[in-house]
Structure formats: structure tokens, C-alpha cells
Amino acid sequence: MNAIDIRPMTRADLPAVLELERGGFSHPWTEAMFVAELDNPQARVDLLHLDGWLAAYLCSWFLCGELHVLNVATAPAFRRRGLARRLLAEAMDRCRPLGLERVLLEVRVSNAAAIALYESHGFRRDGVRKRYYPDGEDALLMTLIIPEVPPGN
Numbered sequence: 001m002n003a004i005d006i007r008p009m010t011r012a013d014l015p016a017v018l019e020l021e022r023g024g025f026s027h028p029w030t031e032a033m034f035v036a037e038l039d040n041p042q043a044r045v046d047l048l049h050l051d052g053w054l055a056a057y058l059c060s061w062f063l064c065g066e067l068h069v070l071n072v073a074t075a076p077a078f079r080r081r082g083l084a085r086r087l088l089a090e091a092m093d094r095c096r097p098l099g100l101e102r103v104l105l106e107v108r109v110s111n112a113a114a115i116a117l118y119e120s121h122g123f124r125r126d127g128v129r130k131r132y133y134p135d136g137e138d139a140l141l142m143t144l145i146i147p148e149v150p151p152g153n
């Protein structure tokens, strides 16, 4: 049985998070991007440790009933074990009691693995933002509407 621990990132985690990011992502976030998120009161970066190893993280903002997923990444050695799915589910569970209505994100149109992850979660393709990324690639806008729970349930 693997021990999974999910907790918010602090500045002390920066070196480990940057190592994960550089090792597994063709367009890695920079140190300045993580620092900006750590300094942003709306933002939260969740780290998932598996048996003590930093295996995955998810960065999100929760604003006005909407959870914006800014980034999610799993270290290559830990992929296809349900860790990104687990982080997404945990972020949504945390926001549900706070009035979560929808989850929004942008993803590179070429990122088939991430698009498959979001579609497996029930996200729908909502449109394309042309030349959204600095290198000119388009972004796919994806949304998950949270169903209303009838009173008494």
C-alpha cells in the first residue's frame, strides 16, 4: 500500500518542485512563476507525496464559485497511477463546501495526455483561444460544470 500525502506548497518546497517541473514538462514553469503563485492569496499549489517522494502537484485559484486549474504535473516515473486525477478530485472536494459551480482550464491543443485526463474527469471542450501561449500555440478551453445537489442529499 502506497502512502499518499497532499499538502500546500511552501517556499521551502521550491527546489524539489522546480526539479519535478524541469524533469517532466516540455514547457516548464519558472521559479518566478511559482513564487508569484505562492505570493497570491487566491492561489494554492498542492503537492502530492507518494511514500515521501514528491510525485505531482496542482496549482489552482478559487474565485467566485469557479476553480481555475492553472497547472498540473506528475513526475514521469509516477505517471498513469491516478495521481493527477487524485489531485484534481481533492481540489474539487475542498471547494465544493465553498460553493463550487464550475472548474475551468486552458490546455495546449497538442497536449493529448492532459486533454485525456480532463475528459476522463468529465470536462467538456468549450472553445479555442488562438495563439494563447507565448510560443503561438492555441489553447483549448475546457469546463466542468458541477451538478447541483438537490436539498436533503
Ligand SMILES: CC(C)(COP(=O)(O)OP(=O)(O)OC[C@H]1O[C@@H](n2cnc3c(N)ncnc32)[C@H](O)[C@@H]1OP(=O)(O)O)[C@@H](O)C(=O)NCCC(=O)NCCS
Pocket (backbone or CB within 6 Å): 024, 025, 026, 056, 070, 071, 072, 073, 074, 075, 078, 079, 080, 081, 082, 083, 084, 085, 086, 106, 107, 108, 111, 112, 113, 114, 116, 117, 118, 120
Ligand atoms: C497530464 C499529466 C498531468 C497526467 O498525470 P498522471 O498522474 O499520469 O495522470 P493520471 O494517472 O491521474 O491519469 C488519469 C487519466 O487521464 C488519462 N491520461 C493520463 N495520461 C494519459 C496519456 N499519456 N495518454 C492517454 N490518456 C492519459 C487517462 O484517462 C488516465 O486514466 P487511466 O490511466 O485509468 O487510463 C502528466 O502526463 C504530466 O505531468 N504531463 C506533463 C505536464 C502537463 O502537460 N500538464 C498539463 C498542463 S495543462
